[in-house]
Amino acid sequence: MFHKEGNQIILGSLIITIVSVLLIDKFIITSWLRSTLFIVIITLLIIILQFFRNPKRNTVQNDNTILSPVDGKVVVIEEVSEPEFFKDKRLQVSIFMSPFNVHVTRYPMSGTIKYSAYHPGKYLVAWHPKASTENERTTIVLENERFGKILYRQIAGALAKRIVNYAKKGEQVIQGTDAGFIKFGSRVDLFLPLGTELAVKIGDKVKGGEQIIAKI
Secondary structure, eight states: OBOGGGHHHHHHHHHHHHHHHHHHHHHOOOHHHHHHHHHHHHHHHHHHHHHTBOOOOOOOOOTTEEEOSSSEEEEEEEEEEETTTTOEEEEEEEEEEOTTSOOEEEOSSOEEEEEEEEEOOBOOOTTSTTHHHHBSEEEEEEEETTTEEEEEEEEEOSSOOOEEEOOOTTOEEOTTSEEEEEOSSEEEEEEEOTTOEESOOTTOEEOTTTSEEEEO
């Protein structure tokens, strides 16, 4: 299954691949060169297809847990000041997504969207300390009775050129469902209340919609 955000790119890539294969077959006589070009073209198509994959996740919905919004690796766990919405101290958990990870963003908990904002910006590498405040990004705040308000931020990386965010202020959303997409390498930051009990540590690899990040 592929994510809907990749439909146009996948269709265009398939057309380009078919046309390229036909042209190579017709005009390239040297066998080793033909084989090399075929391999390169098919490899590029496979990379695009795997990037837009959208595997089904077995989400166990639980108001007492925060699930990972994305696939990736936990690279930051620290207490920081969150300047955009809370303007106070929060527990930050950052997940880095390589170009080979699934790039679907999923709602980390059920609740009401209290805030949703897009910010244009730079394209620093996703692990850069200033990426959270200077890169292209979206900021979404969710609220429910158990955790109160939490914030997650989709951050574009050096390769990412488009962030898709489905969250709209006032909507009721369900934990683990599709919240958006980030194209070609990125990061997501979670900002949780201080004292939240974490279920992950730095270096852990997590799966969006399944892995528990924190719990009450």
